[in-house]
Amino acid sequence: MSLTHLDKLENQSIYIIREAYNQFRNVAMLWSIGKDSTTLLWLTRKAFFGRLPFPVMHIDTSYKFKEIYTFRDKYAKEWNLELLVARNEEMLAAGLGPDKGKFQCCNELKTVALKKAIAANKFAALYLGIRRDEHGIRAKERFFSPRDEDFEWDYKNQPPELWDQYKTKAADEEHIRVHPLLGWTELDIWEYVQRENIPVVDLYFAKNGKRYRSIGCHTCCMPVDSDADTIEKIVEELKTSTVSERSGRAQDKEEDYMMQRLRSLGYM
Amino acid sequence: MIDDNTLSFVIVGHIDHGKSTLIGRLLYDTQSLPPDRIAEMEKASAERGHEAEFAYLLDHLEEERQQGITVDTTQVFFKTDKRHYVIIDTPGHVEFVKNMITGASQAEAAVLIVDVNEGVKEQTKRHSYMLSLLGLEQVVVVFNKMDLVEYRQERFEKVKADALKFLASIKIQPDVCIPISAMKGDNVADKSENMDWYDGPTFMESLDGLKNHKAAEDKTLLLPVQDVYKISDKRINVGRVEAGTINAGDDIEILPTGLKTKVKSIEKFLEERTNAEAGECVGFTTSDAVFLERGAVVCQPGKGPKLSDRVSASVFWMSKKPLSTDQKLTIRCATQETSCKVEQIKERINSSTLEVLEKDAKGLENLDVGEVIIKTKKPIAVKDFNDVQELGRFVLVRDQNICAGGIVT
Numbered sequence: 001m002s003l004t005h006l007d008k009l010e011n012q013s014i015y016i017i018r019e020a021y022n023q024f025r026n027v028a029m030l031w032s033i034g035k036d037s038t039t040l041l042w043l044t045r046k047a048f049f050g051r052l053p054f055p056v057m058h059i060d061t062s063y064k065f066k067e068i069y070t071f072r073d074k075y076a077k078e079w080n081l082e083l084l085v086a087r088n089e090e091m092l093a094a095g096l097g098p099d100k101g102k103f104q105c106c107n108e109l110k111t112v113a114l115k116k117a118i119a120a121n122k123f124a125a126l127y128l129g130i131r132r133d134e135h136g137i138r139a140k141e142r143f144f145s146p147r148d149e150d151f152e153w154d155y156k157n158q159p160p161e162l163w164d165q166y167k168t169k170a171a172d173e174e175h176i177r178v179h180p181l182l183g184w185t186e187l188d189i190w191e192y193v194q195r196e197n198i199p200v201v202d203l204y205f206a207k208n209g210k211r212y213r214s215i216g217c218h219t220c221c222m223p224v225d226s227d228a229d230t231i232e233k234i235v236e237e238l239k240t241s242t243v244s245e246r247s248g249r250a251q252d253k254e255e256d257y258m259m260q261r262l263r264s265l266g267y268m
Numbered sequence: 269m270i271d272d273n274t275l276s277f278v279i280v281g282h283i284d285h286g287k288s289t290l291i292g293r294l295l296y297d298t299q300s301l302p303p304d305r306i307a308e309m310e311k312a313s314a315e316r317g318h319e320a321e322f323a324y325l326l327d328h329l330e331e332e333r334q335q336g337i338t339v340d341t342t343q344v345f346f347k348t349d350k351r352h353y354v355i356i357d358t359p360g361h362v363e364f365v366k367n368m369i370t371g372a373s374q375a376e377a378a379v380l381i382v383d384v385n386e387g388v389k390e391q392t393k394r395h396s397y398m399l400s401l402l403g404l405e406q407v408v409v410v411f412n413k414m415d416l417v418e419y420r421q422e423r424f425e426k427v428k429a430d431a432l433k434f435l436a437s438i439k440i441q442p443d444v445c446i447p448i449s450a451m452k453g454d455n456v457a458d459k460s461e462n463m464d465w466y467d468g469p470t471f472m473e474s475l476d477g478l479k480n481h482k483a484a485e486d487k488t489l490l491l492p493v494q495d496v497y498k499i500s501d502k503r504i505n506v507g508r509v510e511a512g513t514i515n516a517g518d519d520i521e522i523l524p525t526g527l528k529t530k531v532k533s534i535e536k537f538l539e540e541r542t543n544a545e546a547g548e549c550v551g552f553t554t555s556d557a558v559f560l561e562r563g564a565v566v567c568q569p570g571k572g573p574k575l576s577d578r579v580s581a582s583v584f585w586m587s588k589k590p591l592s593t594d595q596k597l598t599i600r601c602a603t604q605e606t607s608c609k610v611e612q613i614k615e616r617i618n619s620s621t622l623e624v625l626e627k628d629a630k631g632l633e634n635l636d637v638g639e640v641i642i643k644t645k646k647p648i649a650v651k652d653f654n655d656v657q658e659l660g661r662f663v664l665v666r667d668q669n670i671c672a673g674g675i676v677t
Contacts, residue, residue, distance in 0.1 A: 140342050
């Protein structure tokens, strides 16, 4: 018997998840409730034999699809998760939304909300479900990626990372981002969701000729044309699709380097 | 039928010899990119006043596009009719060698690119040497920019001879040498009409000939312990099987203590298992309440690696702050970790020219390679790199930063 492609990816991710927990202990996982972070959550449950030894954090902009909130509450209970919900209440009370500028909205309601939550809980590391094939900038990430006290990502001077030996946290580093899914593609995720029967939010499945390939805030996500209403059909669709995954996501397109600027300020 | 196994390969070579352009061309010719990515590349190229720049498909950082260089390593995915690939692009600038090494350490094969116009340069040599140190044996060499030398065979043969001579000196025997033009597309995905004299494979065909790295299943058991979890009333030891297999009921020995016990159970969430093979992350419990902790290495009794507090190795130093023999460092090999000193530097070597700069040196500078003896505080279990890579390679850490990689010699 030899390991399949999905087995290898699963093992690589579990190895990274366990390395980070061994080193940091005081960690949390970001759960956007999307397919990637739900897959990461699934792998994390495997790594710790069903019981997560740390909290799961949802960055709530208040503009998420209602299906996302329903799914979150259902599985937080079913999987016995310690759920933290992080919101930038101050800016929400002041009425901030995407209509006031998408860059500011993403930065305040996601990045700033995240900063406050990390400061309040003093997390040394965060697990994130980002993948290299999502965006050219994310393709440059490391598995363990340090952020400084201003949350900046020093992408011009990233630490070397070789042979499953990862960065340890230095005094001037605020926290380490841990990315166990970097090596997975969108197709890998769906094939794994199919193999493992991982539950996902309904929005991914086509209704009336449209489905969401990437989900976030209802204000800034557009569905794509699709008739894929089952996981099998999604897998088939992705094998032939020429549309990029995040084509429905506003923050990737507004201007050339919006993603780089958001990320250098601490965006996910 | 497409092969289930994805193969990862790294592209290395001197700055401006065309690494990013070659990958961009390959993705473009095989229609591996969504139209919006192509449109974005064409728009960004036009804004900077030039024709379609394939390198922009990889170089995404603002600085990279403005300066026309790759700063950090990137991984992209693509597939042929035969299988899926992960392509690892790396920077060619001497400033970013640590990023090149990061990229190369994750690859199963390498593509070395040489500009036929410029010939073999400083980073061509340094990168090749790093490939040989990292144990990457499968190498394809492409000779790029054939369009700039009017597709002349003489020029190709001349540069090829230079390259092969250097590669032979570091024991790299390339699988194939291919004349290409990444910019124009000759011999990348399609056979060139400009080089009748060449009848070898195209670049894409050469990729399909590369082989996957094999997990060390046929060796005896090696399982470095990553962590120990207390789950309800069980103590579950977790780790990755680096060689061999582990079965419930097996007699095992635990290094460095030498304690012997039996595997009571194999633990995987949602699975009933009695064994696990090389490459698998697994949990296990033991029959006796033996003390296990991170860094312990589980093996077959009497067949494990030797323990030693002196390790002979080749190391490549990649920190601007030099190494000296009196510095206290940490060595990490698989999950083992202990403090150490580089006790003796038998030779300090220039990683581009291979010149021995000094014998019995007192330190190593950034980018130097050293033939060294490392003295560890606690004994560790290592293997010859050619036997089990996972226990034959290590990193050296100083002030929380990885400063060097090393191979046990």
